[in-house]
Amino acid sequence: MKKIYSIVTIMALGSTLSADSLIKSATNAGLAPIPSDTKALMKLIDNPKNPITKEKVTLGKKLFFDPRLSKSGLISCNTCHNLGTGGIDGVSAAIGHHWSANPHHLNSPTVYNAVFMSRQFWDGRDPDLEAQAQGPMQAAPEMAITKEMAVARISSMPAYVKEFEAAYGDNNITFKRIADTIGSFERTLTTPAAIDAFLEGDEKALSQAQKEGLQTFINKGCVSCHTGVGIGGGMQPFPVAKPYKYAHIGDFKGDQNGMVKVPTLRNVLKTAPYFHNGAVWDVKEAIKIMGETQLGIDLSEKEIDSIATFFTALNGKMPTLTYPELPAVTGKTPKPDTK
Amino acid sequence: MKKIYSIVTIMALGSTLSADSLIKSATNAGLAPIPSDTKALMKLIDNPKNPITKEKVTLGKKLFFDPRLSKSGLISCNTCHNLGTGGIDGVSAAIGHHWSANPHHLNSPTVYNAVFMSRQFWDGRDPDLEAQAQGPMQAAPEMAITKEMAVARISSMPAYVKEFEAAYGDNNITFKRIADTIGSFERTLTTPAAIDAFLEGDEKALSQAQKEGLQTFINKGCVSCHTGVGIGGGMQPFPVAKPYKYAHIGDFKGDQNGMVKVPTLRNVLKTAPYFHNGAVWDVKEAIKIMGETQLGIDLSEKEIDSIATFFTALNGKMPTLTYPELPAVTGKTPKPDTK
Numbered sequence: 001m002k003k004i005y006s007i008v009t010i011m012a013l014g015s016t017l018s019a020d021s022l023i024k025s026a027t028n029a030g031l032a033p034i035p036s037d038t039k040a041l042m043k044l045i046d047n048p049k050n051p052i053t054k055e056k057v058t059l060g061k062k063l064f065f066d067p068r069l070s071k072s073g074l075i076s077c078n079t080c081h082n083l084g085t086g087g088i089d090g091v092s093a094a095i096g097h098h099w100s101a102n103p104h105h106l107n108s109p110t111v112y113n114a115v116f117m118s119r120q121f122w123d124g125r126d127p128d129l130e131a132q133a134q135g136p137m138q139a140a141p142e143m144a145i146t147k148e149m150a151v152a153r154i155s156s157m158p159a160y161v162k163e164f165e166a167a168y169g170d171n172n173i174t175f176k177r178i179a180d181t182i183g184s185f186e187r188t189l190t191t192p193a194a195i196d197a198f199l200e201g202d203e204k205a206l207s208q209a210q211k212e213g214l215q216t217f218i219n220k221g222c223v224s225c226h227t228g229v230g231i232g233g234g235m236q237p238f239p240v241a242k243p244y245k246y247a248h249i250g251d252f253k254g255d256q257n258g259m260v261k262v263p264t265l266r267n268v269l270k271t272a273p274y275f276h277n278g279a280v281w282d283v284k285e286a287i288k289i290m291g292e293t294q295l296g297i298d299l300s301e302k303e304i305d306s307i308a309t310f311f312t313a314l315n316g317k318m319p320t321l322t323y324p325e326l327p328a329v330t331g332k333t334p335k336p337d338t339k
Numbered sequence: 340m341k342k343i344y345s346i347v348t349i350m351a352l353g354s355t356l357s358a359d360s361l362i363k364s365a366t367n368a369g370l371a372p373i374p375s376d377t378k379a380l381m382k383l384i385d386n387p388k389n390p391i392t393k394e395k396v397t398l399g400k401k402l403f404f405d406p407r408l409s410k411s412g413l414i415s416c417n418t419c420h421n422l423g424t425g426g427i428d429g430v431s432a433a434i435g436h437h438w439s440a441n442p443h444h445l446n447s448p449t450v451y452n453a454v455f456m457s458r459q460f461w462d463g464r465d466p467d468l469e470a471q472a473q474g475p476m477q478a479a480p481e482m483a484i485t486k487e488m489a490v491a492r493i494s495s496m497p498a499y500v501k502e503f504e505a506a507y508g509d510n511n512i513t514f515k516r517i518a519d520t521i522g523s524f525e526r527t528l529t530t531p532a533a534i535d536a537f538l539e540g541d542e543k544a545l546s547q548a549q550k551e552g553l554q555t556f557i558n559k560g561c562v563s564c565h566t567g568v569g570i571g572g573g574m575q576p577f578p579v580a581k582p583y584k585y586a587h588i589g590d591f592k593g594d595q596n597g598m599v600k601v602p603t604l605r606n607v608l609k610t611a612p613y614f615h616n617g618a619v620w621d622v623k624e625a626i627k628i629m630g631e632t633q634l635g636i637d638l639s640e641k642e643i644d645s646i647a648t649f650f651t652a653l654n655g656k657m658p659t660l661t662y663p664e665l666p667a668v669t670g671k672t673p674k675p676d677t678k
Contacts, residue, residue, distance in 0.1 A: 065423055073429050079413070084404055084665045090412050091675045099438035101677070199547045271668040282670060321662040328609040331621055336430050338440070 007028045019203035023210055026199060029218050030227035031104035034113075034192045034316075044229065045115045045187045050130050050180045052187055055151055055167040060185030062163070062324045063178055064260035068153045071097055073336025077136070078183060081111035083321060085190065086270035092278030092337035093250070098339075100141035105250025107278030112316070113266045115187045116230030123255040124235045124274045130183035134175065152177060152334050159327035179198040191267060191316025195231075198313070206313050213310025218301050229312065232266075238276075241296030246279035253277045266314050284308055348411035356541035363549055365538060368557050369566035372538035373531045373655075374450075383568065384454045384526045389469050389519045391526055394506040397517060399524030401663045402517055407492045409482035410436055412675025416482075420450035422660060426528070431617030432589070437482035437678075440466070444589025446617030451655070452605045454526045455569030456523070461615045462594040464575045469522035483548065486514035491673050498666035505616060530606060530655025534570075537652070551650025556644050560634050564601045570653065571605075574598040577615075580635030584628055585618035605653050621649055649654050 033108070035041045046052050063312060065069065067076040075096060080089045087110035094102040106122055114120065120132035136142040137150060145153075154160045155173045165171050167181060195214075197205035206214065217223055226232045226276040238244065238260035260276060274286040284304050291299040299307070367380055374380045385391050395534040402408060406415040411513065414435060419428045426449035428434070435526060457571045460469035475481040484492075493499045494512045504510050506520060516641055534553075536544035546555065577583065593599040599615060612618065613625040623643050630638035638646070643645040 061604040067421065067424070074434055074436070076420070083405065084663055084666065085406070090407070090668060091677055095413055095677055096410070100678075260409070272668060277566060281674070317662050323662045325657050328425065329611060331392055335620065338430055338438075339436055 005169075019211060021207075022215060023199060023201065023203070024110055025218055026214060026223070029223040031195075031199060031231065032229045034116075034190050036192065036196065036200060036228060037304065041190070043261050045190060046185070047128060047130065049189065052184050053096075053164070053167065056181045056184035056189055056284035057159075059087060059163040059167050061321070062326055063154070065180050065186050066326050068180070068326075068329070068333070068336070069137055069145060069150055071145045071149065071336070072338045074338065075131060075143050077133070078109070079304060080108040080142070081137070083111070083176055083189070083318075086110055087112040087114075088271050090272070092273050094142065096136075096142035097140065097144035105165035105277045106252055107276060109261075109263055109272065110267065111186055112189050112191050112269050112318070113230055113237055113264050115190065116232035116264065117261065118230075119127065119233075119235060119261055122252060122261050123193070124259065124261045126270050127254065128183065129186045130180045132175075132228050133179035133182040133186070137179070141211075150175055156333040157327035158330070188321060193266065193316040194313040209306070209309045210313040213306040213308070214313070216306040217310050220291065220297065220299065220303065220307070222290065222307065225294065226265050228265045231264070232262040232264040234262050236237045236262050236294070239293035241294065242292050244275075244293050246277060249279050250277040252276055265311065267316055268311050283311065293308055345560040355433050358545075358550060361554060362538060362540065362542070364557055365553060365562070366425040368562040370534075370538060370562060370570065371568045373455075373529050373568060374533035375531065375535065375539060376604040380529070385579055386467060386469065386522070386526065389522060391508065391523050392502060394502070395520045396521035396527055398502040398506050399498075399520035399522065400660070401499075401665055402493070402521050404663050405665050407665075407668070407672070407675070408484060408517070409477055410484045410487055410488065411677045413479055413677065414482050416450075416472070417506040419475070419481070421508035422450070422528070422657075425449055425606050426453075427610050429464070429611070432613050433481065435475075435481035436479065437481035441589075442480055443591045443672050444616045446612065446615060448487035448600075448602055449606065449610050450525055451528050451657070452569055452603050454529065455567065455603065456600065457567075457569075458572075458600055461591060463600045464594065467522065468525045469515075469519045472518035472521040472525070476518070488673055489514055495669050495672040497669070500501065528658060530657055532605065534654040548648045549643070549652040552647070553652070555645040556649050559630065559636065559638065559646070561629065561640065561646065564633065565604050565610060569603045569605070571601040571603040573601050575601050575633070579630035580633065581631050583614075583632050585614070585616060587617040588618050591615055604650065606655055607650050607653060609654065622650065673678050 007075045042052070064077045067074050069076065080094050081087050082089055089108045092107060093105040094108045107241060114129060120126040120129060126132045126135065137145050138147065151173055161171050161173065164173050164177065168177060194205045194210070225236045226235065237258055238254060269283060272283065273281045274283065280286045280289065287304045287307050288299055370432065374383060381557050403416045406413050408415065419433050420426050421428055428447045428621060432444040433447045453468060459465040459468060460474070465471045465474065476484050477486065490512055500510050500512065503512050503516065507516060513613045533549070535546045564573065576597055577593060608622060611622065612620045613622065619625045626643045627638055630636045
């Protein structure tokens, strides 16, 4: 009996130790938590070139939800980055103005935790959310508005003019400021999850199965790209080991060096369909394909299941958002153009 | 001096008396307040055939915002009845699936206070919000979903199944129940305004100019159609006295008797463009046209201004709505079809 007790004790200790060493192993591999400390979080999400203020976030949230920032008056940032459905639109390729599909068949990435990405867009062409926000507003198959029209629409509504005054100290409404305030709002869209509590040292934040999944995620090499606070967000070659099964869908080939933005895995169970062309709906198929194309390995069914179980630890707490009441149009507001 | 004081006293008394008599005059003309008393309000907005419950409203709100209830997965009730922009879409004719314009060039009416309408749709073809909600979901140029697909989509998400169980005591998800819960939510979208406090006896709730506007509104006969709690919502012939200036836009001719639903004037300053075909953007032009076509009178500029001033008393307090977090799709969820 004494021996048996000893083994149990060792197993229990081992389990505790292994959680601790798993945290170290995850941290060494580059995984990092969304800080629970507000000051640390603010430092992480802020942009020195466009410091977050309450006024900008309040205004940016309205603009994020405002369809008048599209040519038609019908499409807002929230149309493709729907904050009610994981920050995405749930279709393979984004649909925009006049029902245009994205010409490269690109899937809308989630806006949640996008602040943690080192670059924005699938080809990483923009450095931050403020720069990113300017793109879809102007893109012909997305919101299709001109800078001048966006400024004219917003400037025509006195309630918006007041909010710009509150945010910037003057009423100079520019397209850059419109995008900057949207960026400020988007920076606040972080979703802390069980993984974060675990990485901060709460060994019980993950279940045993989730811990095993994390171990598999690290051991198999997934973490080499899906790392950092964003659990993704850098640029990587795609594919590496084997052609991507659905490469024929769309003509996207990455940036000039074939580099592609690594999507965040935070809330990945809520953001199907997957990959730049939204070709895969089943997260387990996505894991399998990633093993093949990026790591050159055949993951077993058990390993795939284990990694998918780890993903449940990435389901974050979504911020509570009051749906904003937007200013009414005036006689000076340029009319929507649905053509 | 005594005489002057007397005149001032009489004028002051007169002003008080006139507010009181204006309330009586408005009430006699059929105007009625959104009750400030919660029980009275609940009685007014409830549907005995589909009693409002907290569970139905919570669920119905999610469904109202859920784009998966459209064939494409991109259009929700909120797309055309945007709760951030006065419950409307701000375009002349509704745009739906595959960017189809409403075939009759009909404008989306506001969902705010729609519970007070005696009939739903411009031709009044449906008796209540529950019946109405079934229409746009299925209409080919709107959300374009089949009953079966709507049920399959919602049934595929376990979180929704749980909410139907909470709302109905069983997990029988039907298209009727989907529409019924949306109706329950919409019934709560009432926006009490200064006019309501005034009609309930707060004589100071309206400014002098708003009172004069109300008087003009009554005296000129606007109130004969724009009456009741909804300040509109019944069926009336259109036009009456003179052809509608923009009758050539769209082919809508009302119901089989040429009757057209009278829109609510609540929040009218936030719900441009106006009329069934959304042809008029300027509220003063709309007032002028109504005088001509419906009342057969030429309203003076001063009268038009006065009525428009009264409309400021109809700007209601919008309910505070938390943007709902919607259930994630599962492997069983039928895919969106954007074709």
